Amino acid sequence: MAGRNDPIRIAVHVAVYLVLYFLSINLFGPLLAWLGGFLVGITTTALVGAIFTNWLALRIFEDRPLADAGIRWSRASADNLALGLGGGIAAALLVTVPALAFGAARLVHVPGESWSAVSTLVLAGLLAFGAAGEELFFRGYGFQAVVARAGGWATVLPAGLIFGLMHARNPHASWFSVVNTAGFGILFGYAYLRSHDLWLPFGLHFGWNLSLPLLGVNVSGLTMNVTGYELSWSAGPLWSGGQYGPEASVLTGGVLVALFAYLFRAPVRRQFSPILDPPAELAVCASSPPLRS
Numbered sequence: 001m002a003g004r005n006d007p008i009r010i011a012v013h014v015a016v017y018l019v020l021y022f023l024s025i026n027l028f029g030p031l032l033a034w035l036g037g038f039l040v041g042i043t044t045t046a047l048v049g050a051i052f053t054n055w056l057a058l059r060i061f062e063d064r065p066l067a068d069a070g071i072r073w074s075r076a077s078a079d080n081l082a083l084g085l086g087g088g089i090a091a092a093l094l095v096t097v098p099a100l101a102f103g104a105a106r107l108v109h110v111p112g113e114s115w116s117a118v119s120t121l122v123l124a125g126l127l128a129f130g131a132a133g134e135e136l137f138f139r140g141y142g143f144q145a146v147v148a149r150a151g152g153w154a155t156v157l158p159a160g161l162i163f164g165l166m167h168a169r170n171p172h173a174s175w176f177s178v179v180n181t182a183g184f185g186i187l188f189g190y191a192y193l194r195s196h197d198l199w200l201p202f203g204l205h206f207g208w209n210l211s212l213p214l215l216g217v218n219v220s221g222l223t224m225n226v227t228g229y230e231l232s233w234s235a236g237p238l239w240s241g242g243q244y245g246p247e248a249s250v251l252t253g254g255v256l257v258a259l260f261a262y263l264f265r266a267p268v269r270r271q272f273s274p275i276l277d278p279p280a281e282l283a284v285c286a287s288s289p290p291l292r293s
Contacts, residue, residue, distance in 0.1 A: 010149045017057045017142035025049040039222070043126045046133030054140045061141075068274045069140045070198040076269035077199045083266050084191065084203020090262075091204075091255045092211030095246040096231060104235040107216055113228040120226050124210055127219075131205040138163055138185065139192045139201055144275040152193045160186030170244070171221035177241070177248035181220070183256045184208075184247075191263055196273040204259070218245030 028048045033041025055066040062068070099105040138159060146155045164182025167173060188201035195201075213224040216231040221244045233240035241249035 007149060010145050013057070013061050013145050014142045016060075017053060017145075020056055021049055021053040021137055024052045028052075039126055039224075043130035043133065046137065047129045048133075050133045050136035050140060054136055057141045061145075062275065064274060069136065070144070070192070070196065070271075070273065071136070072197070072271075074271070076271050077197055079267075079269050080195045080197060080200040080271075081203045083268060084200045084205075085207040086203075087259055087262050087266070088204040088207020088209075089211045091259055092208050092215060092246075094255050094258065095249065095251045096212075096215045096217060099231075099233065099235065099239070099251075104239065105231050105233040107229045108232045110225050110228055110230050113225045115227050120214075123213065123224055123226050127209045127213075128206055131202055131209055134163075135188065135198050135202045135205055139188060139198055141275070143189070143192070144273065147193070148276050156186055156189030156193065160184075160189055163188075167220060172218075172243040172248075173221055174242075174244060174248050176250075177221075177244045180247050180249075180252045180256065183253070187256060187259055187263070190260065191268075194263060194266075194268045195270060196276060197271045200268060212245060217241075218243060220245065220247060 025045050029041060029045040032044045032048070035041075036044065051066065054069045058064045058066060058068060067073075096105070100107070143155060143159055146159075161182050163185025164178045164180075167181045168178050170177070184205075188205060191201040191204055192198065209219055212219045213226055216227060216229045218224075218241075231240075237248070238250055241247060241252070246252050
């Protein structure tokens with residue numbers, strides 16, 4: 001058990017994990033971007049790189065299959081996914097629907113754009129790839145190995161900050177968008193701590209990312225016109241998030257607090273994690289009292 005928790009060993013594992021990821025995205029990224037364009041490239045590259053990295057790291061360091069990164073499917077997985085999707089969709093509605101109701105924003109038609117069921121399905125698939133790739137990389141083997149050694153919040157907080165900083169180069173990013181995105185990174189990490197699977201954080205991530213473009217707003221600085229309408233704000237960028245989208249708004253900061261409360265109370269189903277929950281034979285057994293003669 002001591003070997004599994006050796007800090008130098010864990011540091012080496014995480015370093016190799018990061019190197020594998022950056023090598024894989026630089027290997028697959030240009031090809032996928034050339035085949036599918038910008039949006040297809042960034043979403044599929046993140047997923048392919050995360051799958052390859054977790055598969056290889058788990059094989060090398062744990063001799064385990066990819067499913068043990070927290071993506072094994074079960075009834076509990078389905079329940080956690082549903083809880084995540086519900087929370088993510090509700091959060092997106094909270095930052096947009098009140099603005100429409102109180103006249104701070106209105107839906108306007110985008111000239112030359114119209115709704116298409118095919119384009120909506122394609123967009124949903126790409127956003128699912130992007131969310132799955134980010135969750136598998138940020139909350140996959142490397143994250144879980146550090147949680148097992150350093151503890152939950154000691155890992156979740158710095159990992160969330162890194163998650164926010166990784167989005168600092170997105171179009172129209174600001175310090176406010178970085179802070180809110182870091183908040184989402186901490187939220188997704190907390191979701192993993194509660195569920196010990198990736199289905200709950202993936203549901204939150206995907207539900208949020210999919211709902212925003214369907215409501216006519218930008219996602220992380222990216223414009224995805226799929227319905228033929230966009231949300232035009234009369235309120236300032238402090239409330240709307242400007243061209244970055246609601247993730248750079250003060251409203252999202254409040255919604256993040258609500259999401260933490262939701263996760264705290266939600267009936268999340270904790271699953272077995274072979275990385276966080278060591279096999280029984282590795283547990284340290286308490287010494288038995290001597291037998292009386």
